[in-house]
Amino acid sequence: MALERSFLHASTNMASLILLQILGIVSLSTSQAILARQSQGQPLNDIYPMQNFTMPIDHFHNETRYAPHTNDTFVQNYWLDTSNYVEGGPVIIHAMGEDSTFDLDWLQNGLVHQVVNATGGVAVLWGQRYYSGGAIIPYGQYNTSNLRFHSTEQALADLAYFAQKAVFAGLEHKNLTAPGTPWIIIGGSYAGVISAFTRIQYPDLFWGGLSSSGITTAIDDAWSYYDVIRRYGPKACISNQQQLVALMDNVYSSGNKTALSQLISAFNLSESTPYSDFASYVDTPLQEWDLSWASQNTPINGSGSYCNYLTNQTDVANASATLKATARSLLRYANKTATPDANDLYYPLLNFAGYMLNTYSFCDGQTVEECLSLYTPTPFTWLICTEYGQFATGYTPGSPGHPAALPLVSRTLTPEYFLAQCKKTYNITYGPQLQRFNKYGGVNLSYPRLAISTGQFDFYRPFGPLAEFLPNTTAKPNPRIASNGTIAAPQIVIEGAYHEWDFYGFLPNQTTTFKTPVAVQSAKSREIEAVKTWLQEWNQTHT
Numbered sequence: 001m002a003l004e005r006s007f008l009h010a011s012t013n014m015a016s017l018i019l020l021q022i023l024g025i026v027s028l029s030t031s032q033a034i035l036a037r038q039s040q041g042q043p044l045n046d047i048y049p050m051q052n053f054t055m056p057i058d059h060f061h062n063e064t065r066y067a068p069h070t071n072d073t074f075v076q077n078y079w080l081d082t083s084n085y086v087e088g089g090p091v092i093i094h095a096m097g098e099d100s101t102f103d104l105d106w107l108q109n110g111l112v113h114q115v116v117n118a119t120g121g122v123a124v125l126w127g128q129r130y131y132s133g134g135a136i137i138p139y140g141q142y143n144t145s146n147l148r149f150h151s152t153e154q155a156l157a158d159l160a161y162f163a164q165k166a167v168f169a170g171l172e173h174k175n176l177t178a179p180g181t182p183w184i185i186i187g188g189s190y191a192g193v194i195s196a197f198t199r200i201q202y203p204d205l206f207w208g209g210l211s212s213s214g215i216t217t218a219i220d221d222a223w224s225y226y227d228v229i230r231r232y233g234p235k236a237c238i239s240n241q242q243q244l245v246a247l248m249d250n251v252y253s254s255g256n257k258t259a260l261s262q263l264i265s266a267f268n269l270s271e272s273t274p275y276s277d278f279a280s281y282v283d284t285p286l287q288e289w290d291l292s293w294a295s296q297n298t299p300i301n302g303s304g305s306y307c308n309y310l311t312n313q314t315d316v317a318n319a320s321a322t323l324k325a326t327a328r329s330l331l332r333y334a335n336k337t338a339t340p341d342a343n344d345l346y347y348p349l350l351n352f353a354g355y356m357l358n359t360y361s362f363c364d365g366q367t368v369e370e371c372l373s374l375y376t377p378t379p380f381t382w383l384i385c386t387e388y389g390q391f392a393t394g395y396t397p398g399s400p401g402h403p404a405a406l407p408l409v410s411r412t413l414t415p416e417y418f419l420a421q422c423k424k425t426y427n428i429t430y431g432p433q434l435q436r437f438n439k440y441g442g443v444n445l446s447y448p449r450l451a452i453s454t455g456q457f458d459f460y461r462p463f464g465p466l467a468e469f470l471p472n473t474t475a476k477p478n479p480r481i482a483s484n485g486t487i488a489a490p491q492i493v494i495e496g497a498y499h500e501w502d503f504y505g506f507l508p509n510q511t512t513t514f515k516t517p518v519a520v521q522s523a524k525s526r527e528i529e530a531v532k533t534w535l536q537e538w539n540q541t542h543t
């Protein structure tokens, strides 16, 4: 999950970013980041015109889950680069999952480009049914009935169907279908689930696979998402975050309605905003934890950053007199041990509100539900609600399965809170069917000719095969990360890296200030080496 990153217009798209984040699914780059990655010459849409393919909507007429069944088809879109193709070369398909066309630069300069350049392959960039990037939505509206064909299983079956039938523009005279041609699937984040599961589910059609930052473990109570930030974030900032969240939770649990409405009004939200909605809204800046090496994005720490606000002992945001009075009053009430003016948390609280007011002013005066369209169906939240879970929760310190340390987000952000949103949004009575994912192995997922990578500091790392700690434990080390795997099945923890860092790149002639980190370079080299090894193995076993 990068997960959903398709927000190009700051305000409305920021709202959808937050919505996804509230539902536990987080967007990972900013519009600046996307712009920085655009081709510097001809527009990418001209270099790689959209291709289409006629795809059955329902691959599983035997499964009651999809009833009523249909024989209809939809138009699946994809993008193609055959310019590196050499007779006998493979097909390298990069599944974008829920991403949109802003991944087109990967065909020009990303990992998929480097792999086809090194192997003489055809490169395909593949979107997913229901998402604007990859497919024309099978049915108009995202209601529960229309979304029934949106599942990971159907998405894998799309890939298997395509691999057996694809005819590529410019290479119509060649039969490049699987299993006669080696197909290798790449994907990251949720699409890293797609790539891993496709390799495992259809091993005869997909000769090899790479899962980068793949979020392969489905789990309801995904508290460890924020635990990565707690462990590795800037200490003073994390401590203030914990204290402020505890303070807000204290105000809420005290049952003092006056104090609670003061708190919510301090952030310019409508007083009728339920506390948990408020709590999920104010944890939004933590998304800035994710960094990119290939674009300019706002780091969580450093000058002008969120952490700068949270740790600064001056009034950074020029707070109003009302806000100052509120901060004093709340601190006096919620923290009886402290003298308000001298309290270490006075400026952090003031600046926390100030940061939210400056950055997310488009919610002013509204409830969080109104502002973020909390109950509006979207394809990705459907997936979360029916299969994935991944609710980014808070917890009560020391409660079963949770750390003793204070959480970074409110303890009211329980799995039940998110499940209630799912049920209300989709009129469903059930929760996520986690075994649809976890049957592939979760943290134990592995397969021959499947490369696995993650960023050391990726906040989705706890839910992938290279998690530092085993899922559902507070700190039980994951034994498999002691190994770097083999040449043919590498396991790569990219040092100092965040989400999907091995996908980005630049052409040698592209003028840019960005430099590929050494650890990223080394991960890519191992991945390209792995693919070459698989192709040698192919040549040895296919004459």
Ligand SMILES: *[C@@H]1O[C@H](CO)[C@@H](O)[C@H](O)[C@H]1NC(C)=O
Residues within 6 Å of the ligand: 051, 052, 075
């Ligand atoms: C599919 O691609 C073909 C060839 O480029 C084009 O003629 C056709 O209009 C496309 N169909 C759709 C539905 O986009």
Ligand SMILES: *[C@@H]1O[C@H](CO)[C@@H](O)[C@H](O)[C@H]1NC(C)=O
Residues within 6 Å of the ligand: 060, 062, 063, 064
């Ligand atoms: C439906 O068919 C698929 C193979 O196409 C199979 O994997 C699956 O188990 C079948 N489901 C049922 C309920 O029989």
Ligand SMILES: *[C@@H]1O[C@H](CO)[C@@H](O)[C@H](O)[C@H]1NC(C)=O
Residues within 6 Å of the ligand: 069, 070, 071
């Ligand atoms: C789909 O087509 C098959 C073969 O023509 C037919 O047997 C089946 O009833 C059709 N299913 C639906 C849902 O229309």
Ligand SMILES: *[C@@H]1O[C@H](CO)[C@@H](O)[C@H](O)[C@H]1NC(C)=O
Residues within 6 Å of the ligand: 083, 084, 085, 086, 116, 117, 118, 119, 120
């Ligand atoms: C790989 O890229 C280099 C540099 O752009 C180019 O000279 C070479 O022909 C490419 N290889 C293939 C197989 O296209």
Ligand SMILES: *[C@@H]1O[C@H](CO)[C@@H](O)[C@H](O)[C@H]1NC(C)=O
Residues within 6 Å of the ligand: 142, 143, 144, 145, 377, 425, 426, 427
């Ligand atoms: C939920 O049910 C209501 C009332 O029947 C309906 O209007 C709404 O469209 C349904 N929501 C979805 C996402 O299907």
Ligand SMILES: *[C@@H]1O[C@H](CO)[C@@H](O)[C@H](O)[C@H]1NC(C)=O
Residues within 6 Å of the ligand: 175, 176, 177, 178, 179, 180, 181
């Ligand atoms: C293409 O190759 C596959 C084997 O990979 C074969 O089953 C199929 O019939 C071939 N298609 C054509 C049109 O020759």
Ligand SMILES: *[C@@H]1O[C@H](CO)[C@@H](O)[C@H](O)[C@H]1NC(C)=O
Residues within 6 Å of the ligand: 243, 246, 247, 250, 334, 335, 337, 338, 343, 344, 345
């Ligand atoms: C209460 O105030 C003390 C003293 O400033 C501070 O260390 C502590 O973090 C505060 N606790 C909460 C929950 O606000």
Ligand SMILES: *[C@@H]1O[C@H](CO)[C@@H](O)[C@H](O)[C@H]1NC(C)=O
Residues within 6 Å of the ligand: 256, 257, 258, 259, 260, 262, 329, 330, 333
């Ligand atoms: C409720 O909180 C306010 C501060 O926001 C405080 O002034 C008031 O005394 C509190 N009421 C009770 C009953 O504690």
Ligand SMILES: *[C@@H]1O[C@H](CO)[C@@H](O)[C@H](O)[C@H]1NC(C)=O
Residues within 6 Å of the ligand: 308, 311, 312, 313, 314, 316
């Ligand atoms: C606090 O914020 C001010 C104003 O933005 C800035 O000049 C100062 O460097 C910050 N201080 C610290 C310790 O970060």
Ligand SMILES: *[C@@H]1O[C@H](CO)[C@@H](O)[C@H](O)[C@H]1NC(C)=O
Residues within 6 Å of the ligand: 217, 218, 219, 438, 442, 471, 472
């Ligand atoms: C986590 O623990 C819960 C409760 O015991 C269990 O239902 C779930 O399957 C576990 N999930 C994983 C991924 O281990």
Ligand SMILES: *[C@@H]1O[C@H](CO)[C@@H](O)[C@H](O)[C@H]1NC(C)=O
Residues within 6 Å of the ligand: 482, 483, 484
């Ligand atoms: C794994 O790779 C890292 C980075 O290249 C290296 O520092 C480490 O020693 C390797 N570990 C093993 C067990 O080979």
Ligand SMILES: *[C@@H]1O[C@H](CO)[C@@H](O)[C@H](O)[C@H]1NC(C)=O
Residues within 6 Å of the ligand: 041, 507, 509, 510
């Ligand atoms: C940069 O290199 C690419 C690939 O080799 C080529 O297609 C493009 O035209 C070059 N751009 C410039 C400005 O030379």
